[in-house]
Amino acid sequence: MSRAGGPSFDPRDLLLYHVTDSQLSLPRTVPEVVEAAVAGGTTMIQVRGKTMTGRQVLELVCEVARRVGDRVPILVNDRVDVYLAARERGAQVAGVHVGQSDIPVADVRALCGPGAIVGLSSASAEESAAIAALPAGTVDYAGIGPVHATGTKPDHAQPLGVEGFREALERCPVPAVAIGGVEVTDARSLMKAGARGLAVVSGICAAEDPQRAAANYREAMGQ
Ligand SMILES: Cc1ncc(COP(=O)(O)OP(=O)(O)O)c(N)n1
Ligand SMILES: Cc1ncsc1CCOP(=O)(O)O
C-alpha cells in the first residue's frame, strides 16, 4: 500500500530483522555489526538502546542510516522523538517500533505520519487480536514473542514457545515476525507456523561473524 509522506511498507522487508544491542556487539560498534549483517542478508534494522541517552540513540540512528539506510529500512525502538529528530536531520530512517507499555501506537502513528513504518509488540493472542480494533493503517507489522526466554530482555513476558507463537499469530491482522531467543534451528518451524520473518538480537550481534550469522539464518529460512 502506498501512503503519502514516505516510502510504503513492504512486508518482505521483515524477513530477517536485526535489532541492535551495543553491549552484545562489543568489541565491535553497532554500525560495524549492522553493515556486516546487511551484507549477510539482514533485511531490516531496529536501533534499540535501552541504557543510552536520547542524544546517543539519535547519533547512532543517524550513523546506522548513513551506512545502510539506502539498502534496508531503519526503525527506532521506543523513541518517537529520536525518529522525528533524525528525519529532521535528513537521515534515511523509516519508522518506530513500540511495545504495549510504550507511547500508545495510535499516538505513534499520529506523530510519525502515514508514511512511517510502525511496529507493535504482542506477547499473546489477546494482544494480537487488539490490533484489529485499531484504525486501519495504524500498525504495519507485529513483533510476537518472546518465543523463548532470553537474557537480552530481562523484563520479557512469559515465553510462548512455537505453539503459542502460532496462536498469537492466528489472531494477528498484520504480518508478524517472531522474536525472543530465536536461533537458526528455530527458523524452519517459525516460518512454517506463518512468521513473515525472524527478529534477532544476540544471534547476530553476539556472533563471532555477524555476516555469516545473518547468512545462516537466511539459509535456514530457505530464502
Ligand atoms: C520486532 C520487535 N518485536 C518486539 C519488540 C519488543 O518491544 P517492547 O515490548 O517495547 O520491548 P523493548 O524492546 O522496548 O524492550 C521489539 N523491540 N522489536
Ligand atoms: C526485544 C525483545 N522483545 C521480546 S524478546 C526481545 C529480545 C530478543 O533478543 P534475542 O534475540 O537476543 O533473544
Ligand SMILES: [Mg+2]
Ligand atoms: Mg519498547
